[in-house]
Amino acid sequence: MRRVAGLARRAGRRLLTAATRRPAKRGPKPVALTMVAETEALAPDVFRVANVWHAPAFGAVLDDQGRVFSGSVREALVLTPTLAALPGARRQGETTLFTPPTDAPVFERATVFVNWAALHNYSHFLIEALPALRAVLDAGEMERFPAVAPPLLPWQRVLLRLMLGDQAAMPIEIEAPVARLGEALLASPAERFFDAPGPLLRAVRDSILANAALKNAALTDSPDTPRRLYVSRLGATRRVLLNEAELEAAMAARGYAIVRPESLSVRDQIALFRGAEIIVAQSGAALANVLFCRAGARIVEIQSNGREPVWARDIAGMIGADWRAFVEASSPIETEMLLAGDLRPDTAFSWRLDLEAFLAFVDGLS
Incomplete structure (x- = not known):
């Protein structure tokens, strides 16, 4: 029995040695x-x-x-x-x-x-x-x-x-x-x-x-659909309009419904833009809803520095809407944002709109 046990121990040591010498299984090559x-x-x-x-x-x-x-x-x-x-x-x-x-x-x-x-x-x-x-x-x-x-x-x-x-x-x-x-x-x-x-x-x-028309009666002409929209960005963190609250109050006084797209369903956004006759909005993602406007609708895009792409203009042209831009002349205050571990300039900024000039521009369109 002692001889058998000794053979077993030696065999176990050999297996252990072989296992430690065996190369580790490699994963996929980079x-x-x-x-x-x-x-x-x-x-x-x-x-x-x-x-x-x-x-x-x-x-x-x-x-x-x-x-x-x-x-x-x-x-x-x-x-x-x-x-x-x-x-x-x-x-x-x-x-x-x-x-x-x-x-x-x-x-x-x-x-x-x-x-x-x-x-x-x-x-x-x-x-x-x-x-x-x-x-x-x-x-x-x-x-x-x-x-x-x-x-x-x-x-x-x-x-x-x-x-x-x-x-x-x-x-x-x-x-x-x-x-x-x-x-x-x-x-x-x-x-x-x-x-x-x-x-x-x-x-x-x-x-x-x-x-959408199959599921949303508001897409048809409804007396409850506002005809004038101001698309708010109040609370935005990347392109902050410092006097937007004042702008909202002035637009509301002119009969514009203040719309915050992030608080609305997709179908409600489509219905609002579909029913609007004039839309005032800063450059931003919400202007993609111009795609759903009727031919003849009027779009006023407020641009903070004149460097924004004009894709809203092109979409308006495609559907037969009238697009105008108001470009703020003052320079924005640029900040940096952390993206993927790197600080990137010109990805966020704050700015102020010349309210008197802009409101005169809007009133001139009416």
Whole structure:
């Protein structure tokens, strides 16, 4: 028995030694990220890629060689210029390395349509993400390539349902930081809303208005719908109008209803803009609702420094509305904001409106 026990102990030591000498199992090898443009167009504004990783919260799509498709991260680069904030990414010198996860959910086919800005901003979602999805829908590929998205907010789901109608499937919401897509469509419309709106955005508008009218009687002419709107940004933290309370009081005295879009449902916003004859608003995401105005409506955009993009003007032109701008001549007080660990100038500021000049401008339009 002692001999057997000795043999067992020696065998155990050999197994333990072998285990300690065995090399540890290695995970996926990191790859250096590089930027490439999408090339395989399945339809206008729709590109096909295969065997890719997708970070839903950033919109990012990249392949096993670390090639990041530029259309998918165009907006995310504002937050993270080096893409080091992507899940699984880290900075090494001047290179960003990505380590693929070992436990990512797998989708055989998918449509990617939500970029980083659309996830966080009403105007980007309405005027970029929805036309992107519309491009795939019009190409007849939605059934084969179901839409995927990061976890969505209730208002985003409402806009999607209004555009898709009651029959089409809603996007699959991915909770994981990274997913594996066997084959994917990247919807990246050339008609970006910063440039010129086109047929895709018009199709989004028509679908939303048609489906909203079925469920909201306020979209029809109603005596209770205010005809003059002032869209308030009181309480905003990024572009603070210091004398907005005074402006609101002056607009209310002129018969304008004071509207705070963040406190309203999507359907109520659509109804208000649809019924308005004149809308006064500062530059900002709420002006995306100009998309739902009637032809002939008058839009007055208050610009703090003349550097804001004029996408509201272009949308107004597309639907036959009249757009005017009032540009404040005084310089804004710029501050810095912390984005992805870096202080960025010119991302937040406060400013003051010349009330006398602006009110004279508005009164001259009546």
